[in-house]
Amino acid sequence: MKKWILAILIGVFVIGMWQMWLIYHDASSYEENLANKAVDKAKNHYDLSKVKEVTYYHGNHSYHIVEGLLNSGKHVYIWVPDSEKGKYFKREVKDGISKKKAIAIFNKMHYDAAEITTVRLGIDDTEPVWEVTFLDSKGQYNYVYLYFDNGKEAEHILHI
Known part of the structure; x- marks a missing residue:
């Protein structure tokens, strides 16, 4: 059995x-x-x-x-x-700016970034961007978008 x-x-x-x-x-x-x-x-x-x-x-x-x-x-x-x-x-x-340059620009910004999780190419409504996804010190996801052409911040979404 x-x-x-x-x-x-x-x-x-x-x-x-x-x-x-x-x-x-x-x-x-x-x-x-x-x-x-x-x-x-x-x-x-x-x-x-x-x-x-x-x-x-x-x-x-x-x-x-x-x-x-x-x-x-x-x-x-x-x-x-x-x-x-x-x-x-x-x-x-x-x-445009490279992935490495996008990370360097992001690191100079004053965000509470405990860990960068991904950096990838994306698009806002009209322009190519680098999307930087990171965790803050509270473990919340955050997104910062940098224009591919010049590295200026396009948008950010914080504390998700």
């Missing part, structure tokens, strides 16, 4: 693990498909020859940010809207 119970428990465990893997695989495949569609859209709008990285941003509007090289050799970021009505943005990497 104990062997039957053990066999059933092992079977349930194996089936459960298999189902969890399927769910994970479906979710990651979905994200990968969206990223591939964003790359295709970027290639259709710009003469993109090589893709280095694709990231996702969901603020007021959802965008995939494609980092790559144009046929001319220029290193660019391309903001690809998820919406058909959204506006495309393209900036040369050299024309």
Whole structure:
């Protein structure tokens, strides 16, 4: 009797693990498909020859940010809207502030930042931005947006 119970428990465990893997695989495949569609859209709008990285941003509007090289050799970021009505943005990497520079600018601001959790490219309503997410000394999430072009603060959302 104990062997039957053990066999059933092992079977349930194996089936459960298999189902969890399927769910994970479906979710990651979905994200990968969206990223591939964003790359295709970027290639259709710009003469993109090589893709280095694709990231996702969901603020007021959802965008995939494609980092790559144009046929001319220029290193660019391309903001690809998820919406058909959204506006495309393209900036040369050299024309904006880097992630490292965005962190340096943020560190000079007087925010109660105990830990920076993420720094990623995003978009406000009209301009590319760096989104700096951080935890304050009370453990609350905060967001500061710096314009990609000049590093000036675009907006902040505090104490979430």
